[in-house]
Amino acid sequence: MLDKNKPGPGHSSEGRDLSGRTIVITGGAGFLGSHLCRHHLEAGARVLCVDNLSTGRLRNIEDLLEGHDFKFVKHDIIDPYEPGEAIDYIFNMACPASPPKYQLHPIRTFDTSVRGSHNLLELAMRRGARILQASTSEVYGDPAVSPQAEDYRGNVVTMGPRACYDEGKRAAETLFYEYNHLHKVDTRVARIFNTYGPAMDPEDGRVVSNFIVQALQGHDLTVYGDGTQTRSFCYVDDLVAGLMALMYTEGDLADPVNLGNPVEFTILELADLVLAETGSTSALKHLDLPKDDPKIRRPNIEHARDALGWEPHVPLIEGIRRTIPYFAAEIAQSAKAQV
Numbered sequence: 001m002l003d004k005n006k007p008g009p010g011h012s013s014e015g016r017d018l019s020g021r022t023i024v025i026t027g028g029a030g031f032l033g034s035h036l037c038r039h040h041l042e043a044g045a046r047v048l049c050v051d052n053l054s055t056g057r058l059r060n061i062e063d064l065l066e067g068h069d070f071k072f073v074k075h076d077i078i079d080p081y082e083p084g085e086a087i088d089y090i091f092n093m094a095c096p097a098s099p100p101k102y103q104l105h106p107i108r109t110f111d112t113s114v115r116g117s118h119n120l121l122e123l124a125m126r127r128g129a130r131i132l133q134a135s136t137s138e139v140y141g142d143p144a145v146s147p148q149a150e151d152y153r154g155n156v157v158t159m160g161p162r163a164c165y166d167e168g169k170r171a172a173e174t175l176f177y178e179y180n181h182l183h184k185v186d187t188r189v190a191r192i193f194n195t196y197g198p199a200m201d202p203e204d205g206r207v208v209s210n211f212i213v214q215a216l217q218g219h220d221l222t223v224y225g226d227g228t229q230t231r232s233f234c235y236v237d238d239l240v241a242g243l244m245a246l247m248y249t250e251g252d253l254a255d256p257v258n259l260g261n262p263v264e265f266t267i268l269e270l271a272d273l274v275l276a277e278t279g280s281t282s283a284l285k286h287l288d289l290p291k292d293d294p295k296i297r298r299p300n301i302e303h304a305r306d307a308l309g310w311e312p313h314v315p316l317i318e319g320i321r322r323t324i325p326y327f328a329a330e331i332a333q334s335a336k337a338q339v
């Protein structure tokens, strides 16, 4: 049974009726993928959640496992996947997204984006399914312009600790482009900017989860560099609404679409906000800036506004307020498990 109290949509799937449709969601046990699974079940769809559980957690979907319309398939998309039933849509969300996680197995990260996307594009072609790629703002690298629009070609490096992720995602976009042009596969590419919210792994090393968990535990908040670098943070419900709009809007939408919140904050502003909202007295601890860390990051979302009628609605302070109780519960749960 779908547990409405679990971290999940928190808002409706916008009245969309997807009954009779079967959706493959790769990376469905991860942060964004698990929200997508919930939204689709709410909309009446059948969901095939395909995940190798490398960074995802069964915990994110355990309340869904008994439902008739939900099937979990433990599978690595680097190997071809052949569902034993008809499918209509594929969301390719599989890939570790947090730098410490994707840098652990860089060649596997690259292969997940490239060979994984290739396998899924072949599947989409064989089955006549529409397919959406979770691409990323990292295709812009350390951008020399702000905000970043889709026609900005980026400032990226092929060699360096972030390249396995950034270049893998760029190559995946090329595959999506070619399958659309050569094979007429119905493709969509979402360039996702930093997103946060319930269902994030407290230990996966992203800035919002790090800060909230550190603040709640009374530890120093780790700020890389001087903290003046900027990010734009999108609340997960807004992002998922954007992904759904991109997948289910009819028309020629094969070109990449930025999805993110255009309001920009410095990392120091985020730290202050988290301290204020958690009531924590933690101090800030500055560490060296990781190599190739982007200094600015802000989406131009005009294309999404025009083509999809989509824009985010949840301000950072509101999203942080909705996210803190989730991490507090996660911390309490792991403390209980250790007793």
Ligand SMILES: NC(=O)c1ccc[n+]([C@@H]2O[C@H](COP(=O)([O-])OP(=O)(O)OC[C@H]3O[C@@H](n4cnc5c(N)ncnc54)[C@H](O)[C@@H]3O)[C@@H](O)[C@H]2O)c1
Pocket: 026, 027, 028, 029, 030, 031, 032, 033, 050, 051, 052, 053, 054, 055, 056, 057, 075, 076, 077, 078, 092, 093, 094, 095, 096, 097, 098, 112, 116, 134, 135, 136, 137, 191, 192, 193, 194, 195, 196, 201
């Ligand atoms: N969250 C963000 O801010 C953000 C920003 C830009 C892009 N994205 C993209 O969105 C997607 C989802 O990100 P997320 O934040 O939910 O990350 P996540 O790490 O929580 O989820 C990724 C999921 O993919 C699974 N996975 C990884 N490699 C796999 C493989 N080879 N085969 C099968 N499953 C595999 C993991 O187990 C996990 O469940 C990723 O593709 C990521 O690159 C996310």
